[in-house]
Amino acid sequence: MIALRTVxxxxxxxxxxxxxxxxxxSIERVYYLHGVPERGRxxxxxxxxxxxxxxxxxxxxxxxxxDGLDERRVxxxxxxxxxxxxxxxxxxxxSFAAGAVxxxxxxxxxxxxxxxxxxxxxxxxxxxx
Ligand code: TYD
Numbered sequence: 489m490i491a492l493r494t495v496x497x498x499x500x501x502x503x504x505x506x507x508x509x510x511x512x513x514s515i516e517r518v519y520y521l522h523g524v525p526e527r528g529r530x531x532x533x534x535x536x537x538x539x540x541x542x543x544x545x546x547x548x549x550x551x552x553x554x555d556g557l558d559e560r561r562v563x564x565x566x567x568x569x570x571x572x573x574x575x576x577x578x579x580x581x582x583s584f585a586a587g588a589v590x591x592x593x594x595x596x597x598x599x600x601x602x603x604x605x606x607x608x609x610x611x612x613x614x615x616x617x
Contacts, residue, residue: 489562490541490570503568505593511541511572513595520545521581521590530590531581534604536613539595541570542581547588552580556614564590578610 492510494503507515521530531551542551548565555577564571565585570593573579581590596602604610 517594524584526586528584531579534578536602541593543591545591547585549584556616
C-alpha cells in the first residue's frame, strides 16, 4: 500500500503521483474503471511484465491479489492510498460500490499479449501448478 502525498486546505484535498517517486516505475499509461455495476467484478488476470498502481479515486471496491502461494484481500476506498501490484500478481476486483472509480497507473502501453488470463497457466508460470 502506498500513502500518496496529499495537500489539504479548506478548498478540499489534492493528491498527486510522480513517476519513479511515489510509484516505483515510469507511468506509460493511465486508465480508469467507471460505471461498474454495484457489486460488479473486474480483473481476473495477471501481467507478465506490467506493474500497476490501483487507486480508488471515488467510492470503493475490494482487491483479491496473490502470487500463487499467498493471497490477500484489501478494500480500497481512500483516494490517498495506492495499491502497488508488480508484474506476476493475479488480481480480482470485486464488490464495487455504486459510482466507484478505479484509477490505474501502468508501467507500459497496453499489450494484450502480456496478460495471463488463465489461472492454471498463472500457477504453472509461478511454479505453483
Ligand atoms: P479488461 O482487461 O477486460 O478489463 P479489466 O481491467 O477489468 O480486466 O479490458 C476491457 C477491454 O478494454 C478489453 O477489450 C481491452 C481494452 N483495454 C484497452 O484497449 N486498453 C487498455 O489499456 C486496457 C486496460 C484495456
